[in-house]
Amino acid sequence: MAANVDDNTRPAPDQVLVDIADYVCDYVVDSDEAYDTARNCLMDTLGCGMLALRFPECTKLLGPLVEGTVVPHGARVPGTSYRLDPIKAAWDIGCIVRWLDYNDTWLAAEWGHPSDNLGAILAVADFLSQQRIAAGHAPLRMRDVLTAMIKAHEIQGVLALENSFNRVGLCHVLLVRVASTAIATSMMGGSREQVIDALSQAWLDGSSLRTYRHAPNAGPRKSWAAGDATSRAVRLADLTLRGEIGYPSVLSTPTWGFYDVCFKGSEFQFPRDYGSYVMENILFKISFPAEFHSQTAAEAAVKLHPQVKDRLKDIEKIVIQTHESAIRIISKVGPLNNPADRDHCLQYMTAVPLAFGALVAEHYEDEFHQANPIIDELRDKMEVHENPTYTKEYLEPEKRSIANALQIYYKDGNCSEKVEIHYPVGHRRRRDEGIPLLEAKFRRNLSTRFPATRCEKIVSLCLDQTRLEALPVNEFMDLFTI
Secondary structure, three states: OOOOOOOOOOOOOOHHHHHHHHHHHHOOOOOHHHHHHHHHHHHHHHHHHHHHOOOHHHHOOOOOOOOOOOOOOOEEOOOOOOEEOHHHHHHHHHHHHHOOOOOOEEEOOOEEOHHHHHHHHHHHHHHHHHHHHHOOOOOOEHHHHHHHHHHHHHHHHHHHHOOOOHHHOEOOHHHHHHHHHHHHHHHOOOOHHHHHHHHHHHHHOOOOEHHHHOOOOOOOHHHHHHHHHHHHHHHHHHHHHOOOOOOOOOOOOOOOOHHHHHOOOOOOOOOOOOOOHHHHOOEOOOOOOOOHHHHHHHHHHHHHHHHHOOOHHHEEEEEEEEOHHHHHHHOOOOOOOOHHHHOOOHHHHHHHHHHHOOOOHHHHOHHHHHHOOHHHHHHHOEEEEEOHHHHHHHHOOOOOOOOEEEEEEEOOOOEOOOEEEOOOOOOHHHHHHHHHHHHHHHHHHHHOOOOHHHHHHHHHHHOOHHHHHHOEHHHHHHHOOO
């Protein structure tokens, strides 16, 4: 090749794009466990969204960009009267389900919340169903929604298994945008080639920084970042279906590709093929609206509360043993400036249940924090140490524990028992214990938004796998419309 010129031969698409597109377009999910778990995930995610609508800082962000906009066949935002274009509806749904940090979680080399993808999936499914009915065609069924959820979970989760975006400062909502783009493009009628093209656009967008998730900058953007990602995914799908071309070597092209620009030159690693593994092993946040690495610490604090509550002033120190990821993400000292700052502080999420025996969303609000100085007094007495075994077992595929241990030392030289919990109640290993609690959580969250008769109608439907899967998407969304 002559010097000082680039070879402009257009390459074949990166294999990563091809593999995702083949999975989305061709893979048939045949796991009953995956569909059952997806149903529970749907309930839990929407319930989290209903609870979030109690908080004005969330609801102020919802609705049309231009007041009074009317969208024919617009997608509904559950728990509201909004009927929006699917791009803004995806933003709003993604925002409410993530606002309280209470929906499901995936922990590996990268972290994230695969049910965030429901923002794009529900918005597109509802919009398409209404369009189809208006044209005299059959709507999508909720089985289609559950299938899309399983595949979105799988794409995001498999990408996260051995590829740590957080270690290069990138936010995990990048993977939400990638997964939602692939799924939305397929749902909207895109071909395999169009899914590849749309995926290339998603990677071209790069990633937001994790700055807003960490000290000293943690803030509420982390509560709407997933909505932003799902919204962008629907937009990229729409652009592709309008004829926008793809960029086949978006990941691998030297100098200008994602690997060189954003991933320090490393290529992605994949320890397993796409299937239904992620949905089957998803972690539910059942007990506490709190960053997942703290769930077992909060559970340990609740267990110690009865014996500690009357001796809080007698405490000399509080020792937390945890895993490396928790230390890297949520261990912090100093002032906590807003609710989003507090629900990403291991010490805060341990101190509150230790003192009060519970941890609910209202405990992160300014008024509660300011009214209870004991929380910061307890934080100041905490020592956080890494337990190497916890760190090791956190990454072992057959375990994937999220362990914490808590022990209280008193000024008189005595100490409490050491409470050690390896698996939170939302872990697959505790499914039998967790699912009844998850269903109760769903009922409670629905009751914050709907009258009892509507709640019972929704719950009855969602507990019946066969009936739910057969229901048209637009009729399901009717149940959540105010």
